[in-house]
Amino acid sequence: MSGDADKAARAVGRELCFNEEPSGSFDADDYEGNEESDEAVKGGTYAVKGSGYVRKEIGPMCSETKGPCVGIGVGLSESGARVMTKAELASTSVSVGPAKATLGLSADTGVGVGPSGVEAKLLGTGFSLGREVGVSFLGTGFKFKLW
Template sequence: MSGDADKAARAVGRELCFREAPRGNFDAGGYEGTEESDEHVKGGAYAVKGSGYYRDENGPVCVEAKGPNAGIGVGLSGSGARVMTKAELVSASVSAGPATATVGLSADTGASIGPAQLEAKVLGTGVSIGREMGVSFLGTGFKFKLW
């Protein structure tokens, strides 16, 4: 697997486990990966597979596009617990500073809870309340980080 494919798999997996956004620029045609509680995924595990991932980060602005992908992730850390499944047909997002807008079609389903965050999604539709406020409908949505 190429370096960019590994970055894409890790980006989707870390998002599933811990709501962590990836960093940097990469472009991968296809990717897949699994990790369990190692130095990169403490207290979590994920399995992902996808086709097409593009990310371009330039200062506070980031553009991201994903093709079909699927995954499952479980995360448990000092900041809370998270269980999420992901089935996404396509998505494109742009973020500028604390705000992110996404247009896509997904059936993400799961929940996370922590001292500063609560999130629930069913078939890509849900809400996030706390440090990050957001709404989504079938994979299209908007979120804003408060701090």
């Protein structure tokens, strides 16, 4: 598997386990991964498979486009606990600084709790309150990082 495919799998897996955003630019056709292929995941486990992931960073702006993907992740760390499933048909997002807007269709379902806030989603519809404030409806949404 190529380095970019590994980066795509790690990005989706860490998002599921720890609500972490990836960094850097990469472009992957097909990707898959699990916790065993990512030594950097401590206190979490994930399994993901997808087709198409393009991420470009230009200064403070970032754009992402993802094709179909599925995954499941569980994370437990000093920043809280999280369990999330992912079933996404496609999405595209743009972030500038602390703001991020996403247009997509997904059925992500799960919860996350910790010192930085709470998040809940059911079939791609949900909210986050705390360090990050956001809303989503069937995979389309907006979020803003307060600190």
